Amino acid sequence: MFYHVQTLQFEAKPDGPDPAFAKRLQEVLGGKWGELTVALQYLQQGWNCRMPGKYKDMLLGIGTEELAHVEMICTMIARLNEGAPLSVQEAAVSDNPMLAAIYGGSNPQHVINNGGGGYYQDSSGVPWLGAYTTSSGNLMADFHLNATAEMQGRLQVARLYNMTDDPGVKEMLRFNLARDHLHQQQWLAAIEQLKADGLEDLPVPEAFPNETEQNLDFAVQYMNCSDGPAAGDGPWASGPMPDGSGRDFSYEESPQPHGDRPVLPPGDPRLYGTPKPDMAPDNP
Amino acid sequence: MFYHVQTLQFEAKPDGPDPAFAKRLQEVLGGKWGELTVALQYLQQGWNCRMPGKYKDMLLGIGTEELAHVEMICTMIARLNEGAPLSVQEAAVSDNPMLAAIYGGSNPQHVINNGGGGYYQDSSGVPWLGAYTTSSGNLMADFHLNATAEMQGRLQVARLYNMTDDPGVKEMLRFNLARDHLHQQQWLAAIEQLKADGLEDLPVPEAFPNETEQNLDFAVQYMNCSDGPAAGDGPWASGPMPDGSGRDFSYEESPQPHGDRPVLPPGDPRLYGTPKPDMAPDNP
Amino acid sequence: MFYHVQTLQFEAKPDGPDPAFAKRLQEVLGGKWGELTVALQYLQQGWNCRMPGKYKDMLLGIGTEELAHVEMICTMIARLNEGAPLSVQEAAVSDNPMLAAIYGGSNPQHVINNGGGGYYQDSSGVPWLGAYTTSSGNLMADFHLNATAEMQGRLQVARLYNMTDDPGVKEMLRFNLARDHLHQQQWLAAIEQLKADGLEDLPVPEAFPNETEQNLDFAVQYMNCSDGPAAGDGPWASGPMPDGSGRDFSYEESPQPHGDRPVLPPGDPRLYGTPKPDMAPDNP
Amino acid sequence: MFYHVQTLQFEAKPDGPDPAFAKRLQEVLGGKWGELTVALQYLQQGWNCRMPGKYKDMLLGIGTEELAHVEMICTMIARLNEGAPLSVQEAAVSDNPMLAAIYGGSNPQHVINNGGGGYYQDSSGVPWLGAYTTSSGNLMADFHLNATAEMQGRLQVARLYNMTDDPGVKEMLRFNLARDHLHQQQWLAAIEQLKADGLEDLPVPEAFPNETEQNLDFAVQYMNCSDGPAAGDGPWASGPMPDGSGRDFSYEESPQPHGDRPVLPPGDPRLYGTPKPDMAPDNP
Amino acid sequence: MFYHVQTLQFEAKPDGPDPAFAKRLQEVLGGKWGELTVALQYLQQGWNCRMPGKYKDMLLGIGTEELAHVEMICTMIARLNEGAPLSVQEAAVSDNPMLAAIYGGSNPQHVINNGGGGYYQDSSGVPWLGAYTTSSGNLMADFHLNATAEMQGRLQVARLYNMTDDPGVKEMLRFNLARDHLHQQQWLAAIEQLKADGLEDLPVPEAFPNETEQNLDFAVQYMNCSDGPAAGDGPWASGPMPDGSGRDFSYEESPQPHGDRPVLPPGDPRLYGTPKPDMAPDNP
Amino acid sequence: MFYHVQTLQFEAKPDGPDPAFAKRLQEVLGGKWGELTVALQYLQQGWNCRMPGKYKDMLLGIGTEELAHVEMICTMIARLNEGAPLSVQEAAVSDNPMLAAIYGGSNPQHVINNGGGGYYQDSSGVPWLGAYTTSSGNLMADFHLNATAEMQGRLQVARLYNMTDDPGVKEMLRFNLARDHLHQQQWLAAIEQLKADGLEDLPVPEAFPNETEQNLDFAVQYMNCSDGPAAGDGPWASGPMPDGSGRDFSYEESPQPHGDRPVLPPGDPRLYGTPKPDMAPDNP
Ligand SMILES: [Ca+2]
Ligand SMILES: [Ca+2]
Ligand SMILES: [Ca+2]
Ligand SMILES: [Ca+2]
Ligand SMILES: [Ca+2]
Ligand SMILES: [Ca+2]
Incomplete structure (x- = not known):
């Protein structure tokens, strides 16, 4: 009040x-x-x-x-x-x-x-x-x-x-x-x-079970998707991470995709999208 | 690009x-x-x-x-x-x-x-x-x-x-x-x-000429405008400020106003506000 | 505060x-x-x-x-x-x-x-x-x-x-x-x-110089632009207006336009509107 | 149409x-x-x-x-x-x-x-x-x-x-x-x-069963939460209410809280709020 | 009306x-x-x-x-x-x-x-x-x-x-x-x-003086900035343009930049941006 | 990416x-x-x-x-x-x-x-x-x-x-x-x-089963709801439709309603609308 x-x-x-x-x-x-x-x-x-x-x-x-x-x-x-x-x-x-x-x-x-x-x-x-x-x-x-x-x-x-x-x-x-x-x-x-006070630490939220973050590299590797070479010069691209984990940042100058080239299903025919249902290509 | x-x-x-x-x-x-x-x-x-x-x-x-x-x-x-x-x-x-x-x-x-x-x-x-x-x-x-x-x-x-x-x-x-x-x-x-790199420090912006901040107390004193007494227990209410200035936070439990009770002028009569111009009280 | x-x-x-x-x-x-x-x-x-x-x-x-x-x-x-x-x-x-x-x-x-x-x-x-x-x-x-x-x-x-x-x-x-x-x-x-307190009266703003409202009929006449005939039965279509002016509401069942059929000028040619400048019809 | x-x-x-x-x-x-x-x-x-x-x-x-x-x-x-x-x-x-x-x-x-x-x-x-x-x-x-x-x-x-x-x-x-x-x-x-026409009266909605408004004082008492003393001088702070109920406005210069000091439960641990679940204080 | x-x-x-x-x-x-x-x-x-x-x-x-x-x-x-x-x-x-x-x-x-x-x-x-x-x-x-x-x-x-x-x-x-x-x-x-009616044609606005579009290639060349090779198969990448100009679309699979790598001036010092004025590098 | x-x-x-x-x-x-x-x-x-x-x-x-x-x-x-x-x-x-x-x-x-x-x-x-x-x-x-x-x-x-x-x-x-x-x-x-490519045609979506559009006249008749008489002079008011259906546009200068004058039900009494439930007129 x-x-x-x-x-x-x-x-x-x-x-x-x-x-x-x-x-x-x-x-x-x-x-x-x-x-x-x-x-x-x-x-x-x-x-x-x-x-x-x-x-x-x-x-x-x-x-x-x-x-x-x-x-x-x-x-x-x-x-x-x-x-x-x-x-x-x-x-x-x-x-x-x-x-x-x-x-x-x-x-x-x-x-x-x-x-x-x-x-x-x-x-x-x-x-x-x-x-x-x-x-x-x-x-x-x-x-x-x-x-x-x-x-x-x-x-x-x-x-x-x-x-x-x-x-x-x-x-x-x-x-x-x-x-x-x-x-x-x-x-x-x-x-x-x-x-x-032990209430929270990095990364936020600390409590998220990091053991399930199986892709550990993804949590440390800076992928430089722009062509500025100095991006690798900062403390965010090498040296210890501030989370106290003991891990080091790493630097990837030529980051590559890790997924597939997506193909979407043709969609519900009642939505009248493209392509029409009868001409939809084989989609996974 | x-x-x-x-x-x-x-x-x-x-x-x-x-x-x-x-x-x-x-x-x-x-x-x-x-x-x-x-x-x-x-x-x-x-x-x-x-x-x-x-x-x-x-x-x-x-x-x-x-x-x-x-x-x-x-x-x-x-x-x-x-x-x-x-x-x-x-x-x-x-x-x-x-x-x-x-x-x-x-x-x-x-x-x-x-x-x-x-x-x-x-x-x-x-x-x-x-x-x-x-x-x-x-x-x-x-x-x-x-x-x-x-x-x-x-x-x-x-x-x-x-x-x-x-x-x-x-x-x-x-x-x-x-x-x-x-x-x-x-x-x-x-x-x-x-x-x-010496590019910026606290408070942001550091370059603002603090010597003109004549009201120095206002820059260190926590004024507790709510009635939670524990607010004075944190490191934001006493002890050194993190800006490296050497100053300490202080704590004011009963903060008081430092201004006047404002009275606005009656306004341009062409805007038809309240009060009407001819009945406006004396305003400073 | x-x-x-x-x-x-x-x-x-x-x-x-x-x-x-x-x-x-x-x-x-x-x-x-x-x-x-x-x-x-x-x-x-x-x-x-x-x-x-x-x-x-x-x-x-x-x-x-x-x-x-x-x-x-x-x-x-x-x-x-x-x-x-x-x-x-x-x-x-x-x-x-x-x-x-x-x-x-x-x-x-x-x-x-x-x-x-x-x-x-x-x-x-x-x-x-x-x-x-x-x-x-x-x-x-x-x-x-x-x-x-x-x-x-x-x-x-x-x-x-x-x-x-x-x-x-x-x-x-x-x-x-x-x-x-x-x-x-x-x-x-x-x-x-x-x-x-005499601070304001109807219509708001009362202080607007009504003598300049030369179109007095427009201030009292309900123009029924929909075909609901009962609209004329309310106290908003006949009888005294609540503004104390002594005037009565009136009711117009077949409201007519009072303006002209507007024709806009052809526009600045640098804005590339329609029509093009050289084919603009004579506009007032 | x-x-x-x-x-x-x-x-x-x-x-x-x-x-x-x-x-x-x-x-x-x-x-x-x-x-x-x-x-x-x-x-x-x-x-x-x-x-x-x-x-x-x-x-x-x-x-x-x-x-x-x-x-x-x-x-x-x-x-x-x-x-x-x-x-x-x-x-x-x-x-x-x-x-x-x-x-x-x-x-x-x-x-x-x-x-x-x-x-x-x-x-x-x-x-x-x-x-x-x-x-x-x-x-x-x-x-x-x-x-x-x-x-x-x-x-x-x-x-x-x-x-x-x-x-x-x-x-x-x-x-x-x-x-x-x-x-x-x-x-x-x-x-x-x-x-x-008897279609509606004050307060809107009139049909809400006021007998269930058990806190009758709250429906008539002006609680002045600002320090302007003239607030008590208007017809909204004493005298009859315009709803025809026969009740009078009253005026409270020092309004007090009527509730408790709320303490929220610690929250679903899957939302990762503060505090962490294992350190949550006893909450009602 | x-x-x-x-x-x-x-x-x-x-x-x-x-x-x-x-x-x-x-x-x-x-x-x-x-x-x-x-x-x-x-x-x-x-x-x-x-x-x-x-x-x-x-x-x-x-x-x-x-x-x-x-x-x-x-x-x-x-x-x-x-x-x-x-x-x-x-x-x-x-x-x-x-x-x-x-x-x-x-x-x-x-x-x-x-x-x-x-x-x-x-x-x-x-x-x-x-x-x-x-x-x-x-x-x-x-x-x-x-x-x-x-x-x-x-x-x-x-x-x-x-x-x-x-x-x-x-x-x-x-x-x-x-x-x-x-x-x-x-x-x-x-x-x-x-x-x-001769009121407008393509490209909209037709009246914009195309002779000043000195970069004519830019008006016909599809630059494929994604890696989908089929983009070159459509009628938008070769063959006549629909504007009746007689020009043909062309297709560039590896589009290159045509500008410079921009360097911004250090900015008005009164805006307290980064870098501070006294450490601004030489900027064109 | x-x-x-x-x-x-x-x-x-x-x-x-x-x-x-x-x-x-x-x-x-x-x-x-x-x-x-x-x-x-x-x-x-x-x-x-x-x-x-x-x-x-x-x-x-x-x-x-x-x-x-x-x-x-x-x-x-x-x-x-x-x-x-x-x-x-x-x-x-x-x-x-x-x-x-x-x-x-x-x-x-x-x-x-x-x-x-x-x-x-x-x-x-x-x-x-x-x-x-x-x-x-x-x-x-x-x-x-x-x-x-x-x-x-x-x-x-x-x-x-x-x-x-x-x-x-x-x-x-x-x-x-x-x-x-x-x-x-x-x-x-x-x-x-x-x-x-046969992927879509007019009207969009072509695949909507037009045979169920039982009101065929509504799909061809321009109803001129404004009083501009030249609206009937364009190719949108007579002559063949561009959808290749073989049908012609038609023109109605005095379009008439085809529905009823709607009367809404009185509404859930718990929503306190007008009229009150006990005075609601007979509604269909
Ligand atoms: Ca992200
Ligand atoms: Ca502030
Ligand atoms: Ca209006
Ligand atoms: Ca309220
Ligand atoms: Ca563009
Ligand atoms: Ca429509």
Whole structure:
């Protein structure tokens, strides 16, 4: 259950309007790697977590904080949209190329649909999608996803930081950068803790009975299907594998097929495919 | 540029039909973490890679291999769909609950749309989406994503392995499990190599001028917004941060807001929002 | 900013497993009219609300409560999924048609992707979409949407109530029905209050300068474009309009066009449309 | 069954080109609240209506008219797109900021995909979605949705009216505003008629057996989960409920959880979640 | 502008209920190749058609008829859904595998969302998408699309015909098959007429100045990038091209690249990509 | 199985940057008719093809080539994005309307998400969708789709050719135009070959037992549901049908319904629709 205080976690007040930046800022609200994704993903992982204790508590703790980030960015967007030029005529007034750039670079739905406010869409106006979150039930797999989510998110915020001169916007983004920094660190620390607690190891899932992986070569051999010769120079093509198995990577420069050339059966005649049933060649 | 041989990378031949499993197998063809995702993601990262050499070569090498996995699974799906019951009447014949389960558990589009073949949809029939791939231009962020992609993928294949008794299907899935095992290892090795080459470090992006992150506390302090007390027990709430900065995590059990209670301006009167312009309260 | 307590707002514990009902219950978690929609919609309207005070406070108050409903239903889904048959073989065991029905009626992604947990998808497995929420900036328009959202939601829960015999599930659904009942009432009360406060009236937006609606007949005349004669019998085809304008509805049984038969210009020749430029007929 | 006349219901002829406005006008063709939504929604509700007579006839009558609105707006868009600048070079010619604004503010797909014509997308270019329509089978719930659809639609048209100076465009939009005005009134009148006919009352669905809603307090008590104190000042927090039940709203400023702190079972070991089966804590 | 009569174009009355077939029938209502697609596509092409006369008239004539097909199928779906089992318990009653198959094979949204009626979704429950229609402005390209749409549609209906024994359903589907037959023929006839009228020829668009296609070999040479040797046996690899140019196809069994090995520039340092700016290798 | 060479099939190097054109070029990478669609569609048809030999070989051959086109366009986009203005301030510098147009006309996700690279989205930024491809199992239906795909694709490329002055871009597009020209020809040749081989004829599917199409008139009669009288002038309204059946098209100017006015049953009372069960009128 949740409680809300209307005071923002951190200030979200621009020094002036910039509807074109408001459009761009949507990416970190409703984009694939935006605040809504991490908020709903961490909460979902927390609710689905089958182990009471520190992991579940952290997932719910950070997930709840991320809701506050959605709130901050939505507020910032509404403030940046003040003074959006409503028409080409307004945009073109007095031969001002900045207004033209703002008009072309702004999001029409911000005014037509939202009356100036923010929404759950990305910087192209594409709606946020439930498929952006993952909660697999395996914490090792999910913590790696959470770590990259914070990396992708911090990268996007750092780029946005370079797309504005507004001191108020930059102030808020510095806060977001700091939190994304922290959260990266936390998920990486949690990955190590999972190993220390003996809960999961590599490869994920460790519990899959590897003795049944009869094709052992396939588990170590890099098959270079492109013609870049340097692919063999990395630590992924020779030397010990990081799974602690004692096995070494190997490198195959000319990978060959190991299967057959498939021939499909002619299909149910009631589906009217090609070939017609009476002319189907002999198929295995 | 690509070349194709029709021989499969590994055999994809079931011992018998199972249209209900064919539906489930779509998840690893056209689902968020399926083979199409990793194929197109690694290729996209390779094409967009701005550094010739071993990283680019590996991205294109593995990405090209993944196309062969799409092909194998698509072939397997077509073969599993042989003998799909076309109607309730067929499904209910001779009081056979297995046929009823198969009918209910199969994907109608496999027969109606595809004539029995596979397509780029997940196990619910939801189409694959271009937004499933990411190519950020920052290899550290992307390699973490690639590692989790292989973990999520291997996890799904391991679960599917437990959903069938068909020896031919299990044979193919063991191959996929082995390759997913290998690829996990490779992305993790590549992450270490990026650090060793001095190309990127934590937090991503390392190059963002941290001196401008004036709110240093925000970069170390875990704010526990949920009431799970064990959240403070993990290595993410105290002790050294993994970024090598020498700073320690700290823990705040009662996190407080640092911003103001926002009041939005009344808005452009031409947008007809609430309140009407003439009754707008004084807003800052 | 948000705070979370792990205790549920109301109990979410089934008496036994029912993976097929778990699939159906997703509709009120991640469907168009589900709990995630109302949670994110009310919060968005609250954040974008330009009038401090009772309306904004209520939007944020109810929106925050709805997050607790997402949590309850996600928890219920995880519990209902216990014991999902993983294969046709399990489903068909001992000639048990109930297991066959459960297998066919369950959601494969619940096990393959989520390890048994819930996600932000509807009962077909279609991901939740950011476009499901609306925050127009006009409270009258939005409160009508909120009222119908609670009606659609309560209707769906009432139907689901009839699809299960599980006492624990029914207990939770009665709670949801009661809250949906209350929330319907609240949005309807808020609509009346908006009028009483002089903030908005009909038609929305009232402030649009009606004197410029020169085609006054078009604002009162029902044009019956279908051949159902009873359409003229309702209070929408004669008698006073509810907008208090003193005007009466009128009824036109044989509506006629008021425009021209459009002829489009031949188009930019660089777009290679039909007809080719040199053969374009004379167009106005 | 339908018949079509090529003459438009109302004139759709701009005085001049404006490709940037053409992009914006797509919102009311293929946006969530656009003409295609109301056309297909009312028809769907009419086709699914289980009561012959005035309601069904009106649904089909208005739905059919809305198809004419899609046609008018599509025609207007094609005409507004005449003279779209095809390149930056054209847009930048003679230092004209208006052309730059038009180029940036136009929709590339209008020319690349459609040869200048309209399509079923919104003002961001996001395709129209079947999930935008609802036909629940309960007319009270659906008429409330229809009323808000006309409100949201009229609001968007009124905003668009302020984004253009073109007399021909404004002439058409005035027609649309008048029809949206009328349709708002009609759905509100129909809501009252449903009550008068005894077909449905509040809460929707009235027929759900409220005696089984054992948690009566939950049906009247506003739980204020945000810290805005004015939420208690509205008629939704005290005084009689509009459902005619004679009950009063009540207000709870410090809402408490009524459930337990959930602990999930460890899960099927064949799903490889966390924790591993052999280390799962005792779970209820 | 449109007019509607409530009488169906053809009877849509099943002899009995079949909720599982109702789910499947959604494919030809709201699937990619369903009736809604062709209705909205032909109308869109008609509205955007820049040439008054027979082509525009036919597009609007057939498009309008297709709306009647949507209506018929929606009606059929509502009737087929009568008697849907609402729960596993109902489905499993009296050990009846047919009910189990129906339950598993039915669409939960038909009852939960629609009260038994149809909607604009496909047979997986995925919403119809505006991107399914195309109106390019070039009639030759679009008529080929229309022809394949009728082929795909007739194919799907023919398959559905084999999935039911219900005489009433089969009666309606025969009508649809006949209309799809006719419409295929009509679009193919229209393609020939476009050529006869000199409006367009091959390749589409014919008007593109081929003299600027300096790489003439690329316009005739089949490059076989797969290892299937029979690809060279078809009329697409030798002999005259159908464009009447007098040129012959040619066949290249070992196609070679004609470009360079691309090296991308290091990128704007403010985007924090890999490599870091100061370590970027020399790039052309 | 696939092999990749890093050398491009054809050069993809612009003479200078143009981020606004990069946005537009996305249409032919990740749009409905872009290179990714044809690549994945032809491969899917090839993998699902049930007839070994020339058709399967060609499908896989052309499909594999199309992957090279995705690669070329992705590379071109990355190069065109060099020098994208990151902010309004940069765009407005020195009163340069070209920069303003570029800023407004560029895709923010190219920089924020991709670090300048390309992705699988269209020119509006809408993600590519698995539903864009079709593989029906009937080669006649699919080859018609493939032919129109190349027509739509070549049309879009020809339009893009007119939207740039850059010699390097035009050079690459000429290559694409030539390949699209060739591929159109090839699919048309393959259609004729299918007929010559006796594999399929019109109407698709020819094998559907037409003797059961008892409503023969419906298979020949054009019903003109719009009021355009010229619709009767085309070869689709009189004269021989192209299916070789010897039958003639006929023309009906005033098409009439052939069904009944449907009345739906009142519905399951547990779904709470309108009317309530006890007031349901007598329904057939
Ligand atoms: Ca965050
Ligand atoms: Ca793989
Ligand atoms: Ca709720
Ligand atoms: Ca309208
Ligand atoms: Ca049809
Ligand atoms: Ca191509």
